[in-house]
Amino acid sequence: AIWPRGARVWIPDSVQVWRAAELTRDYKEGDAVLHLRLEDGSTLVYPLESQLPPLCNPECLSGKDDLVALSYLHEPAVLHSLRVRFLEANAIYTYCGIILVAINPYKPLPIYEEEVIYAYSGREMGDMDPHIFALAEEAYKQMVRFGKNQSLIISGESGAGKTASAKYAMRYFTTVGGCLGDSSMEEKVLASSPVMEAFGNAKTTRNDNxxxxxxxxxxxxxxxxxxxxxxxxxxLEKSRVTFQAGAERNYHIFYQLCASAALPELQGLGLRGAETFHYTRQGRCAAGMDDAADLDNTRHAFNLLGTVLVGHGWGTPWGRAHSARPHRDPHPGGAGDTSVPLQPADEALRWFCKLLGIEEVQVTRWLCHRKLMTAGETYLKPLSRQQALDSRDALAKHMYGQVFRWMASRVNRALRSPEGHHTSIGILDIYGFEMFEFNSFEQFCINYANEKLQQLFNLHVFKLEQEEYVTEEIPWVFVDFCDNQPCIELIDGRLGILDLLNEECKVGTSDGSWAQKLYQTHLGSSHFQKPKRPMDAFIVCHFAGKVEYQCSGFVEKNRDTIPEELVGLLRASKVRASPVGAGRGGSSGPRLPGRPSRRSLPGSQRSKKSISSQVQDGGAPNPALSQGTPQALLLALTTSPLCSAVQSLPEPADGDAGQHHAALRPLHQTQRREAALCVSAVGAPWDPLPAMSLLPCMPWCTPG
Structure with missing residues (x-):
């Protein structure tokens, strides 16, 4: 018999994904069925199709802290082992060779204290229990030993714990590394997190932070x-500034200010409850969040960074909220009504202009009109109600983008070392693959970035490593892998999705027109599909799964422009060092090097480089870098040890196999290939892995 009676196998299950079963009869080659007994005592005649079901590991191997110790390393075995370790041993970390699998417990655990940090300091990874500190120690040790730069990539869906993992890694480095010449630098580095989170984090359907x-x-x-x-x-997800889904919120900083309206130093801002402002009342309040206490933490962090914001120091970010308080239309008449403009006496308008130091009459004019130029003549064109609302929202998003950049620059100023540094450890905290019920331009950019990271993974783990085996004339059976280059070419190749999108931004104005061009060009592609139901949407077959994108808003979001007249208002701000007055020519991003200024052009003719073009620049895995060059970061990532975290869902891990199996399939492929390659391999962002994170690490070093 190939399999004797009593052998245990895994069979697919619609609820549990995989169920263990025991053979009640010997299985011989050629048999068409398996006779099984399930764990609940019921029997099953299981028909065999193209392949046999995977075998169960011996029970003595359950709960091992390294998955490579398993006799069979397949999807159900990994899922079962992780479930046993988490539910029975309360162990959230498990090694899989050089990979660390982390299950998000969604509760505080006493495993991150300073004494734990020092327990891992100087130790080899195999000497201690699996832990994020073990990976941080490996990177630190490689840097010290060889004097080479290191990098960690942390990528995951919202709720995977990637931000927490990044903070734990930062804390490890600042604790073990101490601080040279400035005892406060450690506090400053750690204080950057609450500041960045206040301005860049928000409640979503999957994660409150x-x-x-x-x-x-x-x-x-x-x-x-x-x-x-x-x-x-x-x-930065600027679209969140003006719209949030029903169960989501805007950025934390606005709710923190609303909850602290009674503070004496905030009396001059016109603060009210969050439900008063259109931009902060679209979603529900987050249960269990103390926004007032969080503002105290934000202010304390700013103080540690040497930036004290009191009174009107908060005016610029808060002025953005007044631009839509209450839900006031620039044209309060019906749709298309241009006869009743926004009145200068409007309370929200008055607060908005006061906080930003700009003239009410100018705001009234340019929110409701646009300047057009013809041959030798300039005139004002009234905007429709919807156009005026769009103008208001564009102004708000531009303002917040400038505030966010200003905040990041202040943080960097506080963290800058005048002496420079000899080596560094980089931590890349990037979105993981996203797939929601409604997917738009933001998800497309994020998933494109993950495709580039996956390509980077394929290049170094499969292509380059195997080429080195061939070069060294080492006996080798070439390991096949799924190359995602065709998907990337669909997106950024000639006449690809981004190419057609950029062209539509130049010559067209319609999302629907762009969708039709996509259908005409790419319906024959194996990675492109058109939804069956009639709508302007398209499907991309990514490495992690199919995603349907709705075309609505793609063109305008890719343009990412704001009328020059509105930018001129902000430049005229009388508020000293106003971060929103730094706009350049209608661009919310930096002007491209080597390009002449277009300040002499009228607002309707000015343009900036599209977001998708910024994403494509340099072929980097990180889209739309606002500082530094994509090429430099790509070089750092491709020549240093890499760590990545795969995504999860923000609900307590309860061993629900149905929430975990999707990501285990690509994970299993990685494990198989690593075992065959006999080399260290970096994992890229995978399919959504609920309540789990993956942290692969490679002992590579930057070339001198």
Missing amino acids: SSRFGKYIEIGFSQARVTGATIKTYL
Whole structure:
């Protein structure tokens, strides 16, 4: 018999995904069925199709802290082992060779104290229980030993714990590395987190503290001691500023200010309850969040960074909220009504202009009109109600983008070391693959970035490593892998999705027209599909699964422009050092190097580089970097040890296999290939892995 009676196998199950069963009869080659007994005592005649079901591991291997110890390393075995460790041993970390699988417990655990940090300091990964500190120690040790830069990539869905993992890694480095010449630098590095979270995090359907931007934190070292840090931010979700789904919120900072309206130093801001403002009342309040206490933490962090915001120091970010308080239309008449403009006596308008130091009459004019130029003539065109609302929202998003950049620059100024550094450890905290009920331009950019990271993974783990085996004439059976290059070419190749989108931004105005061009060009592609129901949408077959994107809003979001007249209002602000007065030519991003200024052009003719073009620049895995060059970061990531975290759902891990199996399939492929390659491999962002994070690490070093 190939399988004797009593052998245990895993069979698919619609509820549990996989169920264990025991053979009640010997299985011989050629048999068409298996006779099984399930764990509940029931029997089953299981028909065999193209392949046999996977075998169960011996019970003595359950709960091992390294999955490579399992006799069979397949999806159900990994799922079962992780479930046993978490539910029976309360162990959230498990090794899989050089990979660390972390289950988010959604409760505080006493495993991150300072004594735990020192327990891992100087120890080898295999000497201690699996832990995020073990990976941080490995990176720190490699940097000190070889004097080479290191990097950690942390990627995951909202709720995976990637931001927490980044903070634990930062805390480890600042504790073990100490601080050279400035005892307060450790506090400053750690204080950057609550500041960035206040301005860049928000409640989503999956996470009450979801990072809505990506960041690359580079911690500098000299003589193995921390000397400073730099934070580069990218792809801030500006659309959240003006719209949130029913169960979501705007950025934390606005609710923190609303909850603290009674503070004496905030009396001059016109603060009211969050339900008063259109931009903060669209979603529900987050249960269990103390916004007033969180503002105390934010202010304390600013103080540690040397920035004290009192009174009108909060005016610029709060003025943005007044631009839509209450839900006041610039044209209060019906749709298309242009006869009743916004009145200068409007209370929200008065507060908005007071806080930003700009003239009410100018705001009234340029929110409701647009300047057009013809041959030798300039005239004002009244806007429709919807156009005026769009103008208001564009102004609000531009303002918040400028405030966020200003905040990041203040943080970097506080963390900058005048002496520089000799080596560094970078932490890339990036969005993981996203797939929601409604997917728009933001999800498209995020998933494109993850495709590039996956390509980076394929390049180094499969292509380059196997080429080295061939070069060294080592006997080798080439390991096949799923190359995602065709999907990337669909997105950024000639006449690809981004190419057609950029063209539509130049010559067209319709999302529907762009959708039709996509259908005409790409319906024959194996990675592109058109939804069956009639709508302007398209489906991309990503490495992690199919995602349907709604075309509505793509063109305007990709343009990311604001009328020059509104930017001119902000430049005229009388508020000293107003962060929103720094706009340049209608662009919410930095002007491209080597391009002439277009200030002489009228507002309707000015343009900026589209967001998708910024995403494509340099082929980097991180879209729309606002600081530094994508090429430099790509070089750092491709020549240093890499760590990544895979996504989860923000609900307590309860061993529900149905919430975990999707990501275990690509994870299993990685494990199989690593075992065959016999080399260290970096994992890329995978399919959604509920309540889990993956942290692969590679002992690579940057070339001198």
